[in-house]
Amino acid sequence: MEHTRKHSRKRDAILDCMRSTTCHPSAEWVYQQLKPVFPDISLGTVYRNLAMFKANGTIQSIGVVGGLERYDAEVAPHAHFICTCCGSVTDLPLAALEPTVLEEAGRLAHGTVSSYQLQFTGCCARCSEEKSQ
Ligand SMILES: [Zn+2]
Numbered sequence: 213m214e215h216t217r218k219h220s221r222k223r224d225a226i227l228d229c230m231r232s233t234t235c236h237p238s239a240e241w242v243y244q245q246l247k248p249v250f251p252d253i254s255l256g257t258v259y260r261n262l263a264m265f266k267a268n269g270t271i272q273s274i275g276v277v278g279g280l281e282r283y284d285a286e287v288a289p290h291a292h293f294i295c296t297c298c299g300s301v302t303d304l305p306l307a308a309l310e311p312t313v314l315e316e317a318g319r320l321a322h323g324t325v326s327s328y329q330l331q332f333t334g335c336c337a338r339c340s341e342e343k344s345q
Pocket residue numbers: 295296297298299300335336337338339340
């Protein structure tokens with residue numbers, strides 16, 4: 213019993229951590245945040261829980277950036293800007309795609325489209341500034 217309670221406390225903490233940031237963290241980042249609070253937490257535990265949250269739609273994966281899978285607690289479709297220099301990921305408040313675009317995508321895929329990801333890559337303001345110095 214004690215074991216399960218401890219287990220779900222970590223699970224809750226992982227989800228809280230995900231929801232308290234907009235940095236689109238990797239499992240490693242979440243692990244570093246929680247390590248001081250749960251000294252016995254393992255990176256594997258963080259990975260397993262993130263995979264579970266992803267599977268049940270609580271969070272989404274936005275793909276691999278710089279070799280690490282990155283996660284987002286915001287699951288509604290929205291656009292991302294990924295800096296290929298420093299790996300930062302930010303949300304872009306772009307308007308959602310027209311439903312006709314999704315219909316067209318479904319037609320081309322010969323299936324039904326239920327979600328999409330829109331990602332832009334480039335160099336963020338901070339990295340551009342550092343480069344020009
Ligand atoms: Zn950058």
